[in-house]
Amino acid sequence: MGIESPDSYQVWSAQEIPPYMEPYERITRFLREVRRALNRVSLGEAALAALAILGVATVAALALAAALGLGPGRWGWAAIGLGLVGAGIALWRLWLRPRGRRAADDELALWVEERIDGLQSGLVTAVQTRAMVAAPDARPLGFSATLAREAAAQTSRGIAEVIPRTLPERRRLKRLLGVAAGVGACMGLLAVATPELYTEGGALLVAAPEEEALADGVRLVPVAMSQLNLEIVPPEYTGIKPRKLDRSAGDFEALAGSEVRFAGTALYDAKEAYLALESDPEGRWALDLSADGAVKGAFRVGASDRYQFVLVDKQGATIHEKAWRSVDSRSDAAPEVELLLPESDLEVKPDDQLSFFFEASDDYGLDRVELVIEDETGHELDRHVVRSPRGERLSRGDEGVAVARLELEPGDSAELHFEAFDLNSLSGPGIGKSASRRITLYSPEAEHDRLLEDLDRLIDRMIDVLADRLESPIEAKETLRLANYVATGQGINAATLRLVADMTTLVNGFSTDALVSDELRTALREVRERQQEIADQEGAHLRRSVLGTANVEDDVMVMLLFEANNEGASELESGVLRLHKLLDESRKDSVLDAGRELLETQNEIMDLLKQLKDTKDPKALEAAMKKLKKLQEKLAKLQQELDKLRERAPYENQNATRRPSDNQKSMADMKSTMDKIQELLAEGKVDEAMKLLEELGKNTQELMAALQNDLDAGGSMSAAARQKAQEFSTKLDELADGQRGLKGETGELDRQIDERQARELQEQAKQALEGAKQQARELREQLDGVDDQPLHPSDRDALEQLREDAAALEKEIARGDVGKAAELAQKVAKQAGALKAEVHESEERELDQRRLDGLKAGGDKLGEGEGKAEQLAETLEGLKPKPGEGLEPGEQGEAQRLSERQGELGKKLSELEGALKELDKDMPGLQQEMGEPLEQAGKAMGEAKGELDGQRPGEANGKQQEALEHLEKAQQSMQQRMQQKGGGGDEQQTGINDPKAKVDIPEEDPYAAPRTFREEVLKAMKERAPDKYRDAIQRFYEELIK
Amino acid sequence: MITHRSIGTAIASILIVISLGANAHAESAEQRAAEDALASWDIPEAEQIVARLNAGAPGDAKNLFLTGHLHLMKGDYQQAVDYLGQSVHASADPLAAHYFALAKATLEETSGYTRHLTADGNFLISYPPGVDAVLVPYAEDTMARAWKALTKILDYTPERPVRIEIYPTVDVLGAVSPLTVAEIRTSGTIALCKYNRLMITSPRDLVYGYDWLDTLAHEFIHLLITKKSHNNVPIWLHEGLAKYYEVKWRDVPPTLDRQSEALLAQAITDDKLITFEEMSPSMAKLPSQEATATAFAEVYTVIEFLNKRHGSDVAAPLVAAMGSGESDREAVSKVAGMPFDRFGRSWKAFLKQQGYRPRDLAYDQRLLFKGKHSEQDELAELKVDKAKELVWLGDQLRLKKRWKAASKEYRRATEFVGELSPLVQGKLGLALLRTGALEQAAAELLKPIALYPRHVVLQVYLGEALVKMGRYEEAREHLEEALTINPFDPDVHGNLAIVYDQLGEHDRAAAERKAHQLVNAQ
Incomplete structure (x- = not known):
């Protein structure tokens, strides 16, 4: 049904409106107002949508422009264009199209009737009948005009209360308002946060493209080269064949280092052709350009890049290609x-x-x-x-x-x-x-350290089990809770068995550890055995209880379990304490070892630095630096050992801030000194480095003294026992020193007697000696006459030795040393006899007659030589003075005096042996260790005394030497035991003793170190130490004495 | 542990004398007067003379030295360094060099310190920023009370404010005084009154702290004596007076602790009393903490004896006599009313009458310094090896928080050392406390407390046990005692806050909470 537009309505002025048309007029006005309201709303919606779209588009355009840069940045306009299109669509969809729909009154009336109840199509009817009612003559009415007017009047009354502007739906308008506001806010925020987005983006949007900025005389063309053929030649080392790309666009991928040869035809009449790279916009590489426009060239692929061809025409104008051709460089991957x-x-x-x-x-x-x-x-x-x-x-x-x-x-x-x-x-x-x-x-040391760590962990686990035992509920001894006790007991028993297994592993580990003490090894084994016994016994009780095979009442079983637990706790306690003590001692040893290593390494470095100073040998520098590194490691090791030694025991109070100990501070200082030495060496300042190294040495000495002091303080020996051990050690040293001195004096006496006798003999028995000399000469000649060719090689060597001895014999006789000469003559006789026997054996095996003859002759001569030597020995023995017979009264007196001294030393030794028994109580095993050497020393001393009594100082001297060796062995044992017990004797360990330095010993006072100790210190100073530590040593001893 | 006028004064005096002898011809009477004023800590007098000297010859090396010395005594360390530095340049005087080094070290050590003037304006306390601030309120309270009591006893009021410097470690004390760190640790001298100021080491540099508040009062007495006597009191009397009156701020009668009694008894038995001459020039130079403690005990009894003979406090007349030029013998004879030799015999007789008994103490209480002493040293205080082992085992169990097991080991240790060892009882008390056996814990902790009241651990744990039992008044007593030894234990402040709250003293509770926070943040 066609609807007429409102324009076709007859319009009356206010005065002209006929009364029957008034309802229609009101309806028309109502609809007009509704339309206007609707249009306003839809216009608002369209405008807001368009604004939002344009806002987003603008931001996108600016961002795009900023991202793309000058020229390409103008692509941002596309975003704006899209935005405009979007805005247009929004206007169309939200405003123009609905507006068009609302232009017809009947459509609008329908829309209104949907929103207002009770109109019952009256509004549409009024719109449709209005024209007919207004001009009834124009067309015959199909209904009653009166009825239509009445209906319109009723409808007009129905809408009288309706306010047209309230009819349009405004939810979308609000939503769009929100969106537009959001977009606006975002834009505002962006403006604040990144103002350059607007400024730069805007500038880039409107700026001219680079190409346009080129100077006059430059032409931009899409392509300047056609029929481009490429040949890519990979680097020779790859062995890959060249690859051809005919009629290529110029883009390609190639291995870095490949050579690219190309040929093409210039599309413009040019006089020069060049290659340009994007990475180097100013650079130009000339190409071969022939008259017919053929272009040739080559380049090597480096990094990925883009290139283009540039021509220069006859007029000198440059022709640039607009586009770039890309080269994708592929690198040769590392193997x-x-x-x-x-x-x-x-x-x-x-x-x-x-x-x-x-x-x-x-x-x-x-x-x-x-x-x-x-x-x-x-x-x-x-x-x-x-x-x-x-x-x-x-x-x-x-x-x-x-x-x-x-x-x-x-x-x-x-x-x-x-x-x-x-x-x-x-x-x-x-x-x-x-x-x-x-x-x-x-490293045995590292292995030893690992085992000690394991032992530490084992002790920790033992303490856990001990805690379980001590906190066991079984102490309540309630019969009714037997089942509970059994369950707890089983847990503890299992833990004990695990401990035993761990101990077994450790025992095995220690069995191959050469550094562990026997005491620790034994202790661990015994503790394990004891724990095993307890676990077995307890396990048996538990099993019987669980299986119900116990033939005792519950209260007895509770008692049995209680006793087993108590015994287990008690054994664990003693085991933990025993092992902990031994572990502690081992660690103390480790600390001292680490300290000694530290000092030794410093010595080595000092030697290297001296060498470096003298020779400037870079190898010495390198070695010194390496040693310094070692030194630092050793210091770290020392620190580590000390940390391990630190007791895990709580202070009672929470005065919590810890400060490093003095020793820790010393070590930190030493570390920085080492760093400084390294720096100095790196700078070539050897003298300064040496000075610092000396200082470091002193500090190390002091640190070691402090550590020794600390370790002694917590040592396992009582002070009285330490004192006793120290005294014993001092006496032993004195005895050894005495024996050493006596041996020297005896040797000197013997030498004097020998010399005097030799002189006298030379005088008195000149003729006899002359005879002996003759005999010796003959003997030597006899031996020289033996043909050594047929002899076995070993016999030849023996013959050579025999000849040498015969020559020596001759010389001794010439010197007049009858004693030595007699000994040599006997030796020669014996050797000659032995060699003769060997030669006879060879004769029996020899088949060659000529050699057999030679052997026989040689054997005979040796036999003769043996005889001569024996004769000579006899002669010489006859010339030797009888014991004591040749000694002068002074010498006899001296020998007697030495004998008495030897006797005194023997007595001292007996006293020491007595003291050793006492000391053994504090240092178990000491007597077993030192008893034998002392006994042997005593025996040798007794024999030496006997020889001296018999006026035979030479023989006595040999015995004295023997005694001294036994005493030194005893000293060594004592020293080791002292070190183990932390009982002093450390002076030798640290190698810090200076034999020359003088130290003043203060007067004795009640607070000073005991005199024996001070004497011990002095004695220790007689030991040798490197010169460079003299000052440090002096200070060290002075500190000790103080 | 207790302090004294240190050797530094004596050395300085000797050096001054030597210096004076050497430069007598170059010195004016005015310069000598300045030296005397400085030596007797008469700062106002010294200021006047030095001002006059500087007006005449400001560039004179001796005047520069005196000015620098004066600034050192006044606490103007920067000025002291400047003047003494110039003096060293001008004269190469060894004494000036010594003071220059001292002033420089003091300036370096104290330059960042916070200063607090007490509310009464009597003391200026300097301390390193940080946790040592916790000391200040307690120090202020104590010193206010000490000022009141001690200025009355000595009948002397010094110029205000008296400077107190608190050092974080003994190393600092060693750096700013003539004592070496080794001497400090050996003798236990951790505080000094010297260069016209009181110097103490923070209790936090010691494992268990020390009775730092008594020590502050002790040093204040030294200052009063030095000033009043124009530095004419010998060290033994100085220390006797300071030791005797150091607890007067608490408003309790002085008593000799049981350990000192035991030391004295031993010395009397062995006839090894330390002579007054041996105590000079400084108690800090005595060879061990035991020797120092014996000497302090002796001089304490001297004052006790004099007071009893005199019938009232002898401090004021004794010091006044020496201030007026009398010798120590004369002054003592005067107040004792007998010749000095007889006094010596009477005093020894008095000592014997006291009935001090040597004790076979299972534990030697002494100061444990951080960095020097380890846990092993602490354990070494126990005299019985078996007890040591059991305590070690208990400690290992304690580290694993197996408190019940630990308590058993500690209890076994008491079988070997008795129940009066503060170390073992403290550990046992704590283990019981942690197992919840509060009554038992308190009982064990109480056993050695009469003999070792200064063993802070007993006070701390007992306080905690009593707080948990709701016995707040009793807890307060022990916790406040703990503060006088080691205020760096956060639990003490935490428990005191509870106690004060329960007793309705909310301000003090708030202060303790603040202290708790400060200490906890260390």
Whole structure:
């Protein structure tokens, strides 16, 4: 049904409206107002949507422009264009199209009737009948005009109360308002946060493209070169054939280093042609351009880039291509190398031979594979080629390494890895590196430390079990709770058995540990056995209780379990204490060992620095630096040992802030001194470094003295026992010193007597000696006359020795030393006899007649020589003075005096043996250890006295030497025991004794160190020590004495 | 542990004398007067003379030295360094060099310190920023009470404010005084009155702290004596007076602790009393903490004896006599009313009458310094090896928080050392406390407390046990005692806060909570 537009309505002025038309007029006005309201709302919606779209588009455009930069940035306008399109669509969809729909009154009336109840199509009817009612003559009415008017009047009354502006739905308007506001806010925020987005983006949007900024005389063309043919020649080392790309657009991918040859035709009449790279916009590479426009050139591919051709025409104008052609450079990947075996780090022994397996690969072929060995700091110890595949892409193999070659010290480590090199001769070979394996040279010390750590953990677990036992509920001894006790007991029993298993493991470990003391080994074994017994016994009770096989009442079983638990706790207590004590002692030893190592290393460094100073040898510097590193490690080790030694015991109060101990501070200072020494050496300041090293040495001495003091303070011996041990040691030293002095004096007396007798003999028995001399000469000639050719090689050697002895005999006779000469003559006789027997044996085996004759002759001559030697020995014996017979009264007196002294020393030794028995109570096992050497010393001293009494100082001297050796052995044992017990004697350990320094001993006072101790200190100073520590030593002893 | 006028004064005096002898010809009477004023800590007098000297010859090396010395005594360390530095440049005088080094070290050590003037304006307390601030309120309270009591006893009021410096470690005390760290640790001298100021080490540098508040009062007595006597009191009387009156701020009669009694008894039995001459020039130079403690006990009894003979406090007349130029013998004879030799015999007789008994103490209480003493040293105080072992075992169990097991081991240790060892009883008390056996814990902790009231651990744990039992008044007594020894234990403040709250003293509770926070943050 066609609807007329409102324009076609007859319009009356207010005065002209006939009364019957008034309802229609009101309806028309109502609809008009509704339309206006609707249009306003839809216009608002459209405007807000358009604004939001345009806002987003603007931001997008600015962002795009900023991102793309000058020129391409103008693509941002596309976003704006899209925005405008979007805005247009929004206007159309939200405003224009609905507006058009609302233009017809009947459509609008329908829309209104949907929203207002009770109109009952009156509004539509009124709209449709209005024209007919207004002009009834125009067409016949199909209904009653009155009825229509009445209906319109009713409808007009129905809408009288309706306010047209309330009809439009405004929810979308509000939503869009929110969106637009949001967009606006975002834009505002962006303006604040990144104002450059607007300024720069805007500028880029409107700026002219770069091309347009080119100077006059430049033409931009889409393409300047056609029929472009490329030939890509990969680097020679790859062995890959060249590749051709005919009629290419110019884009290609190639291996870095490839040579690219190209040919094409210039599309413009040009006089010059160039190549330009995007990465170097100013650069131009001239190309061959022939008259017919053919262009040729080449370049080498480096990094990825873009290029284009540039022509210069006859007029001198430059023709640029608009587009770039891309070169995608592919780099030659480094080789890959894998260390296949061993799969993990190794602990090795010095004579081990190791094999390392590798697999290496490379995309264009391997050049070589090398094995690299580095020390812990990364310094290369060795590097050598293990394979040279020369272009193969895969290589596998192994390489042997002798540990000895690495010159590692126990505990030292080295890192090994393979490196594979490719053939890249252009940018240098690519290098692939495998994973590393660490090899550590087995160190008994490290192993010992590990076992001690295990022992520490074991003690900790023992304390856990002890706690369980002490807190066991069984102490309540309630029969009714037997089941509960059994359950708890089983848990504790199982834990005890685990302890026993751990102890067994440790016992096994200690069995191969040469550094552990026998005492600790035994203690651990005994503690384990005791725990095993307890666990067995307790386990038996528990089993019987669980199985119900116990033939005792519950109360008895509770008692049995209680007793077993108590016994277990008691044994654990004593076991923990015993092992802890021994562990502590072992750690103290470790601390002192670490300190000694520290000092030794300092000595070595000092020697190296002296060498460096004298020779400027860089190797000495390198060695010194290496030693310094070792020194730092040793200091760290010392620190570590000290930390382990620190008791885990709580202070009662929470005065919590800890401060480093004096020793810790000293060590920190020492560490910084070491760093400083390293710096100085690196700067070549050797003198200053030496000075600092000396200072370091002094500090180390002081630290060791302090540590020794600390360790002694917590030592296991009582003060009285220490004093006793010290006194014993002093007396033993005195005795050894006495014996040493006596031996010297006896030797001197013997020498004097010998010399005098020789002089006298020479005078008195000149003739006799002349005879002996003659005999000796004959003997020598006799031996010289033996043909050594037929003799067996060993016999030849013996003959040679015999001749030498005969010559020596001759000389001794010439010197007049009858005693020695007689001894030599006897020796020669004996040797000649033995050799003769050997020669006769050879005769029996010899088949060659000529050689047999030679042997027989030789044997005979030796026999004669033997006889002559015996005769000579007899002669000489006859010339020797009888014991005491040749001694002058003074010498006899001296021998007697020495004998008495020897007797006194023997008495002292007896006293010491008595004291040893006493001391053994404090130092169990000492008598067993020292008893024998002291006994032997006593025996030798007694024999020496006997010889002196018999006026035979020469013989006595030999016995005295024997006694002295036994005494020194005893001294050594004592010293070791003192060290173990922390009872002093450390002076020798630290090597810090200066024999020359003088130290004033203060007067005795009640608070000073005991006199014996001070004397001991002085005695210790007689020991030798490096000169450079003299000052430190002096201070050290002065401190000790104070 | 207790302090004294240190050797530094004596050394300085000797050096001054030597210096004077050497430069007598170059010195004016005015310069000598300045030296005398400085030596007797008469700062106002010294200021006047030095001002006059500087007006005449400001560049004179001796005047520069005196000015620098004066600034050192006044606490103007920067000025002291400047003047003494110039003096050293001008004269190369060893005494000036000594003071220059001292002033420089003091300036370096104290330059960042916080200063607090007490509310009464009597003391200026300097302390390193940080946790040592916790000491200040207690120090202020104590010193206010000490000022009141001691200025009356000595009948002397010094110029205000008296400077107190608190050092974080003994190393600092060693750096700013003539004592070495070794001497400090050996003798237990952790505080000094010197250079016109009181110097103490913070209790936090000691494992268990020390009776620092008594020590502060002790040092204050030294200051009063030095000033009143123009520095004419010998060390033995100085220390006797200070030791005797150091607890007067608490408003309790002085008593000799049981350990000192035991030491005295031993010395009397062995006839090894330390002579007054041996106590000079400084108690800090005595060879051990035991010797120092014996000497202090002796001089304490001297004052006790004099007071009893005199019938009232002898401090004021004794010091006044020496201030007026009398010798110590004359002054003592005067107040004792007998010749000095007879006094010596009477005093020894008095000592014997006291009935002090040597005790076979299972524990030697002495100061344990951080960095010097380890846990092993603490354990070494026990005299019985078996007890040591059991305590060690108990400690290991305690570290694993196996309190019941630990308490058993500690209790077994008491079988060997008795129940009066503060170390073992403290550990046993704590273990019982943690197992919840509060009554038992308190009972065990109480056993040695009469003999070792200064063993802070007993006070702390007993306080905690009593707080948990709701016996707040009793807890207060022990916790406040603990504060006078080691205020760096956060639990003490935490428990005191509870106690004060329960007793309705909310302000003090708040202060303790603040202290708790401060100490906890260390």
